[in-house]
Amino acid sequence: MATTPALELINIHKTFGDVEVLKGISLKAYDGDVISILGSSGSGKSTFLRCINLLENPTQGQMIFNGSELDLVRGDVDLVPNNMKQLTQMRQKIGFVFQSFNLWPHMTILQNIVEGPLHVLKRPKHEVMAYAEHLLEKVGIAEKKHMYPNQLSGGQQQRVAIARTLAMDPQVILFDEPTSALDPELVGEVLGVMRNLADEGRTMLIVTHEMNFAREVSSDVVFLHQGKVEEKGTPEEVFGSPKSERCKAFISSVF
Ligand code: ADP
Ligand code: MG
Numbered sequence: 001m002a003t004t005p006a007l008e009l010i011n012i013h014k015t016f017g018d019v020e021v022l023k024g025i026s027l028k029a030y031d032g033d034v035i036s037i038l039g040s041s042g043s044g045k046s047t048f049l050r051c052i053n054l055l056e057n058p059t060q061g062q063m064i065f066n067g068s069e070l071d072l073v074r075g076d077v078d079l080v081p082n083n084m085k086q087l088t089q090m091r092q093k094i095g096f097v098f099q100s101f102n103l104w105p106h107m108t109i110l111q112n113i114v115e116g117p118l119h120v121l122k123r124p125k126h127e128v129m130a131y132a133e134h135l136l137e138k139v140g141i142a143e144k145k146h147m148y149p150n151q152l153s154g155g156q157q158q159r160v161a162i163a164r165t166l167a168m169d170p171q172v173i174l175f176d177e178p179t180s181a182l183d184p185e186l187v188g189e190v191l192g193v194m195r196n197l198a199d200e201g202r203t204m205l206i207v208t209h210e211m212n213f214a215r216e217v218s219s220d221v222v223f224l225h226q227g228k229v230e231e232k233g234t235p236e237e238v239f240g241s242p243k244s245e246r247c248k249a250f251i252s253s254v255f
Contacts (some may be wrong), residue, residue, distance in 0.1 A: 004067045006031050006203050007052070007094075007172055012061035014047055014227075015077070021047050022058070023227040029172060032201045036214035036235075039224035040250060045207040048224070049174045052205070053094045054081060065090050066171075092120070095170030099177040101157040103149040103164070109136070110145040113164045121168065128167075135163040139193050155186030159193055166197075173197070175206040211254050215239045223247045 005028040014022035022044050029035055039045050050056040052063070054070075057078035063070040071086055072079035081087040103112050113132040117123045136142045139159040141152075149157050158178055165173055175194070179187040191213050198204065198217040208214055214221060214235065221238040223231040223246075231238060231247040242248045 005029055005064070006033075006066060007205075008062075008064040009052065010062040010064070012048065012051055012063075013059045014044075014051055014056060015059045020059075021227050022051065024061075025224070025227070025229055027205075027222065027229075029203055029205060031171075031203050033219045034198045034202075034204045034206065034217050035220045035222060036218040037205060037207045037222050037224060038209075038211075038214065038238075038250065039230075043224040044227040045224055046176050049096075049176050049205065049207060052174060053091050053096060054087060055096070065093070092168060093171040095165035095168060095173040097158070097161055097165055097173065097175045097178050099180050101149070101154070101161045101181075103157055103161055105149050108146050108148055109141065109152070109160050112149070112160060113167050116164070116168050132163075132167060135166050136160075138166075138196075139163045140189070153186055154182045155189045158182065158190045162190075162193055162197075172203045172205065175204060175208070177207050177209065179208070179210060209254060211239070211251065223250065 007029040009025060009027045012022055012025045013020065025048055027035070037045050037048070047056055051058045057075065057080050059078050070090060071082040073082040107115065110132055113135060114128050117128040118125060133142065136145055139162055141156055141159055141163065144152060144156065152160065179190050182190065187210070191210060195217055218235050221233060221235050222229055223238060225246050231242060231244045238247065239251060242251055
């Protein structure tokens with residue numbers, strides 16, 4: 001195993017107004033880790049994921065990406081990036097899949113996928129097109145490539161969103177409840193794609209309420225409660241014999 005984590009978060013705090021939502025969260029993800037983040041609504045899961053790629057600025061803490069610390073300085077309240085080039089590089093290496101898909105509605109499925117690689121990464125068009133076709137095959141959407149997002153089901157849109165993230169060649173992918181907005185019959189197709197990514201050795205941090213999925217695919221499980229890590233361990237430990245009463249209660253409530 002690599003000795004340097006792909007991603008290391010140290011003592012991340014986040015305050016909104018005078019409410020401290022994250023109270024010092026630390027986490028390490030090595031290449032190939034699949035870390036599921038569990039916790040009840042309002043425990044800070046989304047805020048934590050959003051802090052990782054600076055969609056939210058943390059109020060305190062350190063972030064280290066492949067051994068290089070992100071250069072953060074104190075702004076008015078929060079820590080803000082001090083080096084835009086470093087931030088851009090880091091963001092390109094960390095993909096984000098949202099609960100609400102966030103595809104560009106005015107672009108076709110194919111355009112959604114090639115936009116970033118063509119215009120941000122400035123890769124050659126023939127290469128980008130070939131890779132996009134490959135990714136659409138992989139997520140099972142190849143025949144819909146000329147359609148627009150609103151012509152697809154939620155499950156199909158989320159699979160496109162995953163392909164779009166993969167097109168940027170991320171080292172780490174963050175998923176924030178990727179199946180929560182889906183009708184129950186569409187959840188499985190998205191979890192199937194994610195399971196394949198885990199089997200390929202992709203590094204992923206997944207906020208989810210899909211406990212069976214988390215139990216089967218995760219290398220590690222983290223349970224958040226009120227902005228702190230209440231329990232962490234292997235899936236066997238956290239699901240099989242949780243130590244904290246809160247974690248026990250949460251798991252028995254969702255299974
Ligand atoms: P989770 O994803 O675990 O449900 P969140 O990270 O979304 O939790 O939210 C944690 C807490 O932070 C909640 O109490 C929420 O209301 C609060 N919060 C989240 N975003 C903001 C914001 N932009 N401004 C103020 N409060 C926020
Ligand atoms: Mg959330």
